[in-house]
Amino acid sequence: MKPIPARRMVLGILCAFVISFATYTLFVIIKPIILKTSWEEVEEEENIPIPDVASFALPISEIFEVKRNTTYMFKVSLVSNVTLDGSIKEAAGMCINFYVLDETNLKRWLAGRSFSSIVFFEAVGKEKENFTFTTEKDGNYYFVLDNMEKRFSYEVCQDKYILFELKPRG
Numbered sequence: 001m002k003p004i005p006a007r008r009m010v011l012g013i014l015c016a017f018v019i020s021f022a023t024y025t026l027f028v029i030i031k032p033i034i035l036k037t038s039w040e041e042v043e044e045e046e047n048i049p050i051p052d053v054a055s056f057a058l059p060i061s062e063i064f065e066v067k068r069n070t071t072y073m074f075k076v077s078l079v080s081n082v083t084l085d086g087s088i089k090e091a092a093g094m095c096i097n098f099y100v101l102d103e104t105n106l107k108r109w110l111a112g113r114s115f116s117s118i119v120f121f122e123a124v125g126k127e128k129e130n131f132t133f134t135t136e137k138d139g140n141y142y143f144v145l146d147n148m149e150k151r152f153s154y155e156v157c158q159d160k161y162i163l164f165e166l167k168p169r170g
Contacts, residue, residue: 048107059167066147083134086166095123097146
């Protein structure tokens with residue numbers, strides 16, 4: 001058996017040191033910081049109050065007035081595995097954003113964090129937009145009509161009238 005050259009031995013010891021240091025840094029320093037940040041965000045989201053909004057029962061066929069630089073929200077309490085068909089149209093053909101959110105994502109949206117929407121239409125206009133979704137869990141689902149001027153760089157924000165329909169399929 002040949003003796004290990006000094007260079008290889010030093011290189012091996014150096015590699016072991018680097019791996020040990022990297023492991024220590026990852027699991028002792030970085031991981032707790034990531035977990036702490038994630039838990040702080042979750043706690044902040046849990047503490048965000050949901051505004052008192054109108055509650056509707058199905059079927060819905062309404063005209064909503066959404067004032068300039070405001071957001072109108074309403075909720076519908078639904079059970080899981082219900083398929084819904086809906087439509088939305090802005091009466092004058094002016095743009096408005098539309099979201100359907102569960103409670104968790106509504107809190108994220110209210111906090112200005114990234115969120116996922118069940119349904120999203122940007123700049124709803126003259127054409128009627130149809131949508132379908134199936135609920136994944138029991139709870140409140142929030143329908144958001146967003147008429148905030150900062151979201152529309154190409155349009156002067158005005159009061160809007162939204163034609164909205166929602167019904168269970170079948």
